[in-house]
Amino acid sequence: MTPQRLTAASAEPQNWLTYSGNYSSHRFSPLDQITPANVKNLKLQWVYQSPVAGNWQTTPLVVDGMMYITQRPNDVVALDAITGRAYWIYRYTPNPDRIVCCGANNRGVAILGDTLFMGTLDAHLIAINAKSGREMWKTEVATTTSGYSITHAPLVIKDKVIIGVGGGEYGIRGFIAAYNVETGKEAWRFYTIPGPGEKGHETWQACPPKSESFCDPDAWKHGGGSIWMTGSYDPQLNLTYWGVGNVGPDYAGDQRPGDNLYTASVVALDADTGTLRWHYQFTPHDIYDYDSVQVPVLVDNWGRTGLNVVLWANRNGNYYALERATGKFLLGRPFVKVNWMSGFDERGVPIQTPQPPGQPTYQGNQGGTNWYSPSFSPRTGFFYVSAWEDYASIYGGASVEYTQGRNFTGGGPRPFGPVPGAPGLARAPINTWTESAGHGAVIALDAGTGEQKWKFNMTDVTDSGILTTASHVLFTGGREGYFQALDARTGALLWKSNLGAAINSGPMTYRVGNKQYVATVSGLSLFVFALDE
Amino acid sequence: MNRTFRILILTVFPLAMGSPPLHAQAPTPLHDEQYPAVEIAHGARLYEARCVTCHGAQGDAIGGVNLRSGKFRNAITDRDLAAFIRAGSPTAGMPPFTLDNADMAGIIAYLRNMNTFDAASVKAGDVARGRAVFEGKGNCLSCHRVGRKGSFVAPDLSDIGAARSAGSLQRSLVDPTSQMMPINRTVRLVTKDGTAITGRRLNEDTYSIQIMDDRERLRTLLKSDLREFTIVKTSPMPSYKDTLTSDELADMLGYLLSLKGSSQ
Numbered sequence: 132m133t134p135q136r137l138t139a140a141s142a143e144p145q146n147w148l149t150y151s152g153n154y155s156s157h158r159f160s161p162l163d164q165i166t167p168a169n170v171k172n173l174k175l176q177w178v179y180q181s182p183v184a185g186n187w188q189t190t191p192l193v194v195d196g197m198m199y200i201t202q203r204p205n206d207v208v209a210l211d212a213i214t215g216r217a218y219w220i221y222r223y224t225p226n227p228d229r230i231v232c233c234g235a236n237n238r239g240v241a242i243l244g245d246t247l248f249m250g251t252l253d254a255h256l257i258a259i260n261a262k263s264g265r266e267m268w269k270t271e272v273a274t275t276t277s278g279y280s281i282t283h284a285p286l287v288i289k290d291k292v293i294i295g296v297g298g299g300e301y302g303i304r305g306f307i308a309a310y311n312v313e314t315g316k317e318a319w320r321f322y323t324i325p326g327p328g329e330k331g332h333e334t335w336q337a338c339p340p341k342s343e344s345f346c347d348p349d350a351w352k353h354g355g356g357s358i359w360m361t362g363s364y365d366p367q368l369n370l371t372y373w374g375v376g377n378v379g380p381d382y383a384g385d386q387r388p389g390d391n392l393y394t395a396s397v398v399a400l401d402a403d404t405g406t407l408r409w410h411y412q413f414t415p416h417d418i419y420d421y422d423s424v425q426v427p428v429l430v431d432n433w434g435r436t437g438l439n440v441v442l443w444a445n446r447n448g449n450y451y452a453l454e455r456a457t458g459k460f461l462l463g464r465p466f467v468k469v470n471w472m473s474g475f476d477e478r479g480v481p482i483q484t485p486q487p488p489g490q491p492t493y494q495g496n497q498g499g500t501n502w503y504s505p506s507f508s509p510r511t512g513f514f515y516v517s518a519w520e521d522y523a524s525i526y527g528g529a530s531v532e533y534t535q536g537r538n539f540t541g542g543g544p545r546p547f548g549p550v551p552g553a554p555g556l557a558r559a560p561i562n563t564w565t566e567s568a569g570h571g572a573v574i575a576l577d578a579g580t581g582e583q584k585w586k587f588n589m590t591d592v593t594d595s596g597i598l599t600t601a602s603h604v605l606f607t608g609g610r611e612g613y614f615q616a617l618d619a620r621t622g623a624l625l626w627k628s629n630l631g632a633a634i635n636s637g638p639m640t641y642r643v644g645n646k647q648y649v650a651t652v653s654g655l656s657l658f659v660f661a662l663d664e
Numbered sequence: 665m666n667r668t669f670r671i672l673i674l675t676v677f678p679l680a681m682g683s684p685p686l687h688a689q690a691p692t693p694l695h696d697e698q699y700p701a702v703e704i705a706h707g708a709r710l711y712e713a714r715c716v717t718c719h720g721a722q723g724d725a726i727g728g729v730n731l732r733s734g735k736f737r738n739a740i741t742d743r744d745l746a747a748f749i750r751a752g753s754p755t756a757g758m759p760p761f762t763l764d765n766a767d768m769a770g771i772i773a774y775l776r777n778m779n780t781f782d783a784a785s786v787k788a789g790d791v792a793r794g795r796a797v798f799e800g801k802g803n804c805l806s807c808h809r810v811g812r813k814g815s816f817v818a819p820d821l822s823d824i825g826a827a828r829s830a831g832s833l834q835r836s837l838v839d840p841t842s843q844m845m846p847i848n849r850t851v852r853l854v855t856k857d858g859t860a861i862t863g864r865r866l867n868e869d870t871y872s873i874q875i876m877d878d879r880e881r882l883r884t885l886l887k888s889d890l891r892e893f894t895i896v897k898t899s900p901m902p903s904y905k906d907t908l909t910s911d912e913l914a915d916m917l918g919y920l921l922s923l924k925g926s927s928q
Binding site for chain 1 (some may be wrong): 719867
C-alpha cells in the first residue's frame, strides 16, 4: 500500500483502503454489481462472530482480498474476504486502569505498506505487520489514567499516521498528533485547546472579578476537545480536516466563560506540520455536548458553483458547507428541529436561544446526528445522514471541580420523557421510547442547498453509518437490527434483512474476483452479503 | 448484622459554609418535578429501616455529615446521589446499596426534604386492606395481572412496586393517562382484508408491531399488511379519584408498593 494508492483510492473500487473509503470520506463506492433491481437477491456469504461482548463499531478495511477488522478491546483480525476465515489475530490488552466513558469501542485500522495502525483504549498507537500480525512498534500517545483514550481509526497521510485522543468527559486537553510510520516517533502535535500565547486562547476568558457562580481560571487546562472520529484529507491543499469534540465540563458553561475554542469545531491542519490553517466553530460555548466529531465530507464543485467544500451534518442539528481552503461559511441550515439557536449572523455564527430551565432543548443530548458516518454520492449529488428526529433533552449544568481521571461533565441532561417517576426509557430490543420521544431516519439532503430530498423514517433511532454505491443503492442499519437497502434517488425500500441486533457501524463494500460484497456489523457479528452466482 | 438491612451511610459532603454557589447557570433540575409527599413518606420509611442506625434520626449522627441540608457537594443532581448510594463509600465505611427504582426515588425524595417533611402528613397504607381493594372494589384483576391471578390485557403489575415510584403510582390511580408508558398504548389495527384488531402494544419497529390483543393473544402484525394503524394516547383504565376513598387509595398504594416481583 503506497501513499499514492491511498490518494487515488477511488481508482481501485474493489478495495476499501481507509475508514471512510477515501480521503474525501464519501463512504461511496464506484462498485455497481449490486443494483436496485437485483439487491433483493442478496444472500449471506459468511459471518464472523466476535468472542467479545459489547457494542461493536468497526469498519473493515479490504486490501486485495484481505480484510482487516478490530474487535474488542483492541484486537486486530486478518480475514480472507471471500470466506471469512482468519489468518491471524493480534491481541492487545489495554491497561486495566484505562478510563473510557462509553465502552471498549474501536472503529478500525489504517494501512500503509505492509503495516496496520491502531489506536488503543489506553491511548497508545500500535503498528502491526499486516502479513504476520506481529507488533512493529508501540507509542504512548497520552496518559490513560488521566482520562485519555483512542477509539477511532487512524488516518495515514504520506509518511505519517495521524491520531487524536478521546476523553472529553474526563477533563483532558485534547490534541491531534502525527507519528512517523516507520518509527512511531511524534512528528507534530496540535492541541485542540490553545494554551497561553496561542491564537484562540483568548476564547477561554478570564473569570469575572466578582462572579456569583463558580468560575475556573484554569478552565482551558482541562477543556476537553476530544477527537474520536477519523478526519479527512485534501491532497491538493495538503490540509487534513478533523472534527473536535465537546468542551469540558460538558454542561457547566458558567465556569468556562468564552467561546472555548476549538471545541465543537472543525480544524484544518497542514498535514506536514500540524499548523492550523483555519477553523470554524459550529457551537460556540457549547452547553449541550454537541461534539463536532462527525466525519468531514469533502466535495468538489459544490452545487456546481466551482467551489470545493467541506460538508458537515452536525450533532447540533445543522447542515453546513464551508469553503475548503479558507473555512468560509457558505451554508448553514437545520436538517432536524432545533430550538437552541434561531439562525446565523452574517459570519455564520449561530444565534443561540437557550431554553428556560426545565424546558426541552431540540435536538437532545445525542444530537440531530452524532458519529454515524454520513455518505455523499457524486451520482445523485445528495448528502445522506443518519438523523434523530423529534428528540429533546432537558439540560442542567452544575459546577464541578476538576479531579484527574474523574468524570467532569458538570451536571447532565435528562431525557424529555413522557412519564416522570416511571422506569427509564429503553431502545432495542424492546423500544419503550416509541413515538413520544423521537425516532430515527435516513435523510437525503441536496448537498448544494441542504434541502431535504427524501426521508426514510424508522421507528427506533439509528447509530448506523450509511454507504452509497454508483448504482444508486444505499445501505444502512439502525437500532432495530435491520440491514436495509434503499434507492439512493428516492429513499424507497429495496431490501431488508433482520440481523438481530443493533447496527452501530458503517457498512462498506468491496470486490474480490468478479463478486461485489457488502459488509456490516450487527451485534457481535460481521455479516457479509453478495449476489448468488 | 442482617444483610437484608444493610446500613446506608451517606458520606457525600454536605455543603459547607463559604463554598462557592453550585447552581451556576440555570438552576440545576434535580428531579422531574417536585417530590410527591407519598414518595417522601416512602423514603422516610426506608430511611428508618436502613439508614437510621448510622446516620441517626436527625441525619447528623456521623461527624461532619448533616443529611438534613438536602444538598451534597459531590452529588449535585439526583442522578449523582443515586450513583453514590449504589456505589457506597468504602473508605467511609458505607456499603453499596442495591435499591430498585421506587426505593431509590423514595430515599432521594426524603433526603432532599428531611428538614421539612412531616411524616404524620401522609397516611401509610395498609397492604392487606389495599390488596382487598385491588382484588375487590377496584376490580383491577379484570385487566391487570399480579402473580398468577388476573388478566394479561393490561400490564402485569407483579413488580410494579419496584419499577414505579410512589408518586407515580399514586398519580396513576387518579390520572392513569398521565402515567401510562407510551409503549403500553392501545393500538387499533385494521388489516387490508378488513379485520379489526385491538390490543396493547408490546414492541414496535419500522416494519412490524407486537401486541397483546384483547383476547390475551401475543400477535405480530406487519405494517405492510395493515390498512389502518391508530395509536390511542389515552389510557383505557378508569380513574379511581371519585370511586375510592382516600383511605382506600392509600391502602391500594401501599399494596402496589409491596409488589416487588416475588411470586404472589
